[in-house]
Amino acid sequence: MTEHNFDIVSIGDTTQDVFIGIDDASVLCDIDKENCMLTLRYADKIPVTSVDDLIGGNASNNAIGSRRLGLRSAIYTIVGDDAVGEAIEKTYDREGVGSNFIQVDTKRGSNYSAILNFRAERTILVYHEKREYDLPDIGDPEWVYLTSVGEGHEGMHAQLLEKLTGTNIKLGFNPGTHQLKAGFDTLKPLIALTDAFFVNKEEAQLLVNNNQPLDVPELCKKLKETVRGVAVVTDGMNGSWAYDGEKMFHQDAHPLPPVERTGAGDSYGTAFISALYHGKSFADALTWGSLNGASVVQYVGPHAGLLTKEQMETWHAAEPEFRPEEVTF
Numbered sequence: 504m505t506e507h508n509f510d511i512v513s514i515g516d517t518t519q520d521v522f523i524g525i526d527d528a529s530v531l532c533d534i535d536k537e538n539c540m541l542t543l544r545y546a547d548k549i550p551v552t553s554v555d556d557l558i559g560g561n562a563s564n565n566a567i568g569s570r571r572l573g574l575r576s577a578i579y580t581i582v583g584d585d586a587v588g589e590a591i592e593k594t595y596d597r598e599g600v601g602s603n604f605i606q607v608d609t610k611r612g613s614n615y616s617a618i619l620n621f622r623a624e625r626t627i628l629v630y631h632e633k634r635e636y637d638l639p640d641i642g643d644p645e646w647v648y649l650t651s652v653g654e655g656h657e658g659m660h661a662q663l664l665e666k667l668t669g670t671n672i673k674l675g676f677n678p679g680t681h682q683l684k685a686g687f688d689t690l691k692p693l694i695a696l697t698d699a700f701f702v703n704k705e706e707a708q709l710l711v712n713n714n715q716p717l718d719v720p721e722l723c724k725k726l727k728e729t730v731r732g733v734a735v736v737t738d739g740m741n742g743s744w745a746y747d748g749e750k751m752f753h754q755d756a757h758p759l760p761p762v763e764r765t766g767a768g769d770s771y772g773t774a775f776i777s778a779l780y781h782g783k784s785f786a787d788a789l790t791w792g793s794l795n796g797a798s799v800v801q802y803v804g805p806h807a808g809l810l811t812k813e814q815m816e817t818w819h820a821a822e823p824e825f826r827p828e829e830v831t832f
Contacts, residue, residue: 509601510574510780511646514638514663515562515679516631516653517580518614519587522763522803524553528621541619541626557804558594559616561650561679564769564805566600568795569648572777573812577601579641581634583613598806604639608632614653620803623761638662646776647672649693650769651679660693667696673732675776677701677768683709691729698732699779701772707736719744720751720832733785735775735792737768744830745789752827754789757797766805770795774815781812787819789827794818 525543527550532539543549566578578600582588584607591613595602611632619626636652636659649663667674676697682690687710694700702710707722717725719736723746726734737743742755761767774795778788794815799808810818 508575509577509642509644511566511569511576511648511776512604512641512644513562513566513569513576513578513580513648513650514652514659515560515565515578515580515650516614516634517558517560517563517578517582517591518616518629518631519590520557520559520616520618520765520804522553522555522557522618522620522625522765523551524620524803525549526552526621528619530621541621553620553803555803557806558591559765559805560614561677561769562648563591563594564766564809565648565650565675565773566595567598567806568770568773568809569777570599571809571811572774572781572795572815574646574777574780575601577603577641577644579604579606579639581606581608581636583607583611583632584609585612587613587615604641606637606639608634618765620763620765623763623800625763625765627765638666641666643670643672645673646675646698646780648675648677648772648776650677652681654681656681657685657689664692664696673698675699675701675772677772678706687712694726694729695731697730699735699772699776700726700730700733701735701737701768701775702726703768704736704738720746720753720830723751724832733788735772735789737771743771743789743793745785745827747785750786751830751832752786752789753830754793754827755825757793757825759797759801761800763803764800765803766799766808767796769805770799770809774810777812786827786829790819790825791815793825
């Protein structure tokens with residue numbers, strides 16, 4: 504077994520993200536404001552207010568965010584044999600993220616996303632290359648963080664399940680679109696080994712497959728029936744809930760108004776796990792997650808606002824009133 508000195512290894516796709524700011528658009532919602540559509544004038548030229556070319560992806564956000572919060576991090580991802588792939592690797596080197604497990608796909612290019620930023624909310628157009636995932640020997644990190652990967656991930660999931668079974672390695676899991684489409688039954692073996700499971704309210708409802716919509720505390724309880732550790736459900740500006748089987752806490756969202764929301768969920772999960780790594784309670788972990796998310800949405804893109812450990816501790820101490828409340832049920 505090859506030994507690697509990493510505290511956390513992030514697993515997931517990396518993308519080149521082009522952030523496009525627009526003002527000339529509209530949002531149309533149904534009567535309950537739940538289902539909304541971004542509308543642009545068809546067959547017209549739409550003015551663009553800003554363009555930012557950045558590196559992103561859920562695993563990327565976690566690996567870089569974890570490093571800033573004091574963890575020795577590395578990433579398993581697949582990049583194309585192109586200029587974008589080179590830029591992605593240089594970004595990880597600059598951020599101090601271990602590139603030991605990066606694989607280069609010589610047959611296909613790198614992944615790409617165009618992100619429309621309108622009134623601080625993002626609409627993401629995603630292009631994922633087809634990949635052949637093969638989990639490398641990642642050693643024995645304290646944490647593994649599994650997140651969004653494309654089609655064909657099932658074999659890699661099985662490899663990870665074999666890697667984790669019977670070990671002390673902790674798993675953080677924030678499933679992406681293709682993983683959620685696989686369904687709860689398919690994901691259940693990994694969820695049962697997960698120490699910190701992160702989904703938003705809509706994703707939680709999809710996974711529990713209940714005919715009647717449940718409130719967030721009920722969703723946390725249903726997920727905890729399978730999750731080994733803490734089940735965490737976020738609900739945008741309504742805050743987040745976490746349940747460990749004994750106590751449930753609710754943390755308000757921080758009131759800072761957002762500039763652009765990409766990476767908010769990733770930064771939340773990153774800080775939550777980092778807090779646990781540093782010996783904090785899972786109640787404090789909710790606060791760390793909320794603060795990191797609030798910082799990230801002050802900037803365009805998922806990396807600029809990621810807090811360092813010193814910044815996190817300073818902000819956490821400066822707002823003692825910003826703490827979660829225990830939920831009784």
